[in-house]
Amino acid sequence: MILKRRLIQISILALLLVFSQCKNTKQETSSNQPAIEAVSQIDTVYIHDTVVRHQPQEFLQLERMRVLYVGVDNPISVHVAGLSPADIEVKGLEGVSVKEVSVGRYVATAAKPGEAQISVEGPGLGRIHIFRVKRIPDPVVRLSNKTGGLMGNGEFKAQGGVAAFLDNFDFDATCAVVEFRLTYIAKRSEPITVTNAGPRYTNKTRELVNRAKPGDTYIFTYIKAKCPGDEVVRNINSMAFMIR
Template sequence: MALPRDPRQKMVNIMYLVLTAMLALNVSAEILNAFTIVNNSIDHSNLSITGKNNSVYSAFDKQLAADPGRVGPLKAKADAVKSEAQAAYDSLEALKQLIVKESGGWEEVNGEKEVKEKANLDVPTRIMENQKRGPALEALLKKFRTNLLNNVDPKEKEAFNKALPLQIEDRYKGEDGKDKSWTTYHFNMVPVVAAVTIIGKLQNDVKNSEAMVAEDLLKQIHANDIPFDKMQSFVSMDSRNLQEGQTLTAHIAIGAYSSTVNPDIVVNGQTLKVENGIATYTMPVSGLGEKKLTGTISLKKPNGEVINADIDEAYTVGASATSISADKMNVLYIGVQNPISITAAGVPAEKVEASVTGGSIAKKAAGQFLVTVSAPGKANINVSADGKTLSSKEFRVKFIPDPVLKVGFNKSGYMKASEFKVQGGLRADLENFEFEGVKYDVVGYRIGIDAKGKDYAEGDANSAYFPSTVKATIASLKPGDQVYFDNVKVKGPDGRVRDMGNISFKLN
């Protein structure tokens, strides 16, 4: 327990505390001058970074002129970064000027601008804390930082979040170990020259953060480019074997190209229109034998250099030949649309026509047809183009195979009683058939149930589902019981009702 003190002793203690506080606040002239030196250095650094950033934005302007399709979106982001950075910088500058003005203004010393009242502690505290300009500045800088991160590649956002020079923490540890707000930590009872230097450092962080993001956006313009210094022509012809009088169509491009910067392509002396790096050339062909397509491709690099490649492609003008193939097999099935591919050498796919005996045929796309047949036996597919018959081929016509009867996933034979009881009826699955989506419907059957210790139960169904007359018996089935399906009938996509015979299950 502390001993009581007389009033004189209490006064001495209070005076000691006041003197200690004054000593703590008595910042030496050397320290204040050091702040001035640092602040002037930061100001010069900010000018240098501004010049560097302006060079980046000038580079965007040049790249935009060369390739607006690719550069436009990235330049829009860069312009937003520049605008927001300038707004944040100007807000900091306005606070700096206000603090200096309230403390007595600037003076010139040895050719450098310095604060007159360097040691003033009241003005920064009053403006930043009492007038709440500090929290407002903190919110502005946080928003600016968030907007910067929104302009970087999402994959790189976490790395930028850690690397950005502008870092704003919510709480700081003071010398006394207690948490302090951002404003209190930076501006409470600090000399004017220190407050000005801190603001200058924040301006520097804004400029450096702007530079990081702007430079990254500039790099993204060519981030996915594949450099190439050699070029090879690429020519795609609809056909290299043509008949006299037909039209040759060729698509010409370079081996690597930009979708926004097109080359100049000349074929047989004709300058072609180029879109997305590709030009289309057409001409009627004449005379039998081997022919050549000749020309040049020229591409101008961003530095103005032009690279060239020659076009030298051979094609043949000759007699017609045809090819007919069944996509599923050399069989046509009744009740489904059979896809058929037909090509004729030297004939564009869109000009190929076809007909069929014993059925009908519909054109689905160039070279693609759907054939429908109705009777088993044989059918001929005839191919023509421009009114001329080119070829014919014979196909077998069959009914779709019979399905397999199942209860659940089980065919005839042994089946667990517990599994049988939860099924809803009899299924007819078509297995190992080339066509997808072909289904059979069970349209009728007779079910018989031989359960141990019970009378024989039976019922007739006119659908796949178990008839209601035997549902109770099915629910009580046990191992050892037997279930019979007789006179099963199914209906396929061809509309024909088929008799599937009988199946049975012994439950275990």
């Protein structure tokens, strides 16, 4: 009888212990729930903040070429969606200067070949564009719009000098001929060479040109030109003409 009473007491104590553990577990779960919600709310706020703080849509375009060229005004267009042009600042950083010419339009002037940086800034916006910078391409020198071949005696003598042309270059730029050599080769005669300063014929060059007769050859070599932005002269194409 005593043993039976003991077993009943032990069973009751075990049930009370199990009930107490379940209650504590429920309370702990309930007490942790607000912390989980707080973390969730923080994450939501963080994601929302990231979406709101994106930069405005911005466009910068070189109007003529895909690179900047030394010695010329490179036109640039800038537009930022949602911002007034008055709130936008465009600045040249490395190797380039920028000035505004009208609303949304600028010109960039590069100092040397290599790389240049242009920044676009405004409310909520800060971006740097990097561009390649190249020198103006080599010009082509011509005589009477020709680079060589046969030329009539009258046409040849009528020319007053040579000129350099920038073919297929969409900028208002001119390269100047600084110097060239002219060699005159007549039949059964030794070649005669003179050095001419500038694009126009000097007196010595004109004297050789006036000797032209059918069958003679004239060769223009060591032609040097200087283009906008050049620090030194550059050598360009040679020409050879046979008089007919």
